[in-house]
Amino acid sequence: MNETVLKKRKFHMTLLFLGAILLTWLSAWVTDYGFASSLEAVPGAMMWMASNLLVDKEALVKLPDIMGKLLETVFMSIAATTIAAALSLFLAIMGSKTTMVNRPIGAVSRFVASLSRNIPVVAWSLILLLSFGQNSVTGFLALFVGTVGFLTRAFIETIDEAALGSVEALRSTGATYWQIVTKAVVPQGLPQMVSWVLFMIETNIRSATLVGILTGTGIGYMFDMYYKTMNYGVVALITITIVLTVIVIELLSTRIRKVIL
The missing domain is CATH 1.10.3720.10 (MetI-like)
Known part of the structure; x- marks a missing residue:
């Protein structure tokens, strides 16, 4: 009985995991979101913050x-x-x-x-x-x-x-x-x-x-x-x-x- 319950839970968790992946992919497709392009933009954004967001004497x-x-x-x-x-x-x-x-x-x-x-x-x-x-x-x-x-x-x-x-x-x-x-x-x-x-x-x-x-x-x-x-x-x-x-x-x-x- 316990083994059957564990199998059902494992099956439900697998379905949930696959559903989450499908929903994520569908959301990215609908919103035209590119995960790879977002990662590529991170270094540039970090460089901009490092060069512009600096506390100077005028700010103090x-x-x-x-x-x-x-x-x-x-x-x-x-x-x-x-x-x-x-x-x-x-x-x-x-x-x-x-x-x-x-x-x-x-x-x-x-x-x-x-x-x-x-x-x-x-x-x-x-x-x-x-x-x-x-x-x-x-x-x-x-x-x-x-x-x-x-x-x-x-x-x-x-x-x-x-x-x-x-x-x-x-x-x-x-x-x-x-x-x-x-x-x-x-x-x-x-x-x-x-x-x-x-x-x-x-x-x-x-x-x-x-x-x-x-x-x-x-x-x-x-x-x-x-x-x-x-x-x-x-x-x-x-x-x-x-x-x-x-x-x-x-x-x-x-x-x-x-x-x-």
């Missing part, structure tokens, strides 16, 4: 302005994530099978999360740009809406995975709905929820650069401005500061995860 003069815009981007990302986390927690409690009040409210919560999650942050930026114009509010809202969708789904899965023993114990003692939520459900899932929030802060700092290009705010706007004027020295310095900031944030969040998990 702009460092205080760059750091100011970078901090603006970081704080906007943190604010959008933390505020979205509060709303996501409420939607997750309403949408989770463990804690939902009733099915209609649960369905609405899941629909809101699905809608905001399945529209990319870039698309939200363009949509909100039409209403709010190029300002920091647009960038904040774009990150906020995208984060709500992702965190709501993550929080729902966290709550659903929580052990029901403590929930049933509190129900048997006559605890109210919100007492069950605050004393049993949230405490069990809180470490994992904090981990998801930290992950989204990292993600939003990366996304905020692209959002800033579209909304004219933060470090993304500065990157776009100097790139269009072909001031590649400043572009290189901006890129380096973004990379270093993301690495530092990632190291900090990893350290915090190890402490809380």
Whole structure:
């Protein structure tokens, strides 16, 4: 019996592997993508970056302005994530099978999360740009809406995975709905929820650069401005500061995860 199951799994994996190869080939054919020509272009691209993306004295003069815009981007990302986390927690409690009040409210919560999650942050930026114009509010809202969708789904899965023993114990003692939520459900899932929030802060700092290009705010706007004027020295310095900031944030969040998990 086990041998038969293993053969079936091997057959299914083979079909999956062949299907992936076929799909890749078909995608390359439809898009007229040449893998060989792409590899040939890599050395030239690397040489161009090595000769143009160099930090010079003129770029270093702009460092205080760059750091100011970078901090603006970081704080906007943190604010959008933390505020979205509060709303996501409420939607997750309403949408989770463990804690939902009733099915209609649960369905609405899941629909809101699905809608905001399945529209990319870039698309939200363009949509909100039409209403709010190029300002920091647009960038904040774009990150906020995208984060709500992702965190709501993550929080729902966290709550659903929580052990029901403590929930049933509190129900048997006559605890109210919100007492069950605050004393049993949230405490069990809180470490994992904090981990998801930290992950989204990292993600939003990366996304905020692209959002800033579209909304004219933060470090993304500065990157776009100097790139269009072909001031590649400043572009290189901006890129380096973004990379270093993301690495530092990632190291900090990893350290915090190890402490809380």
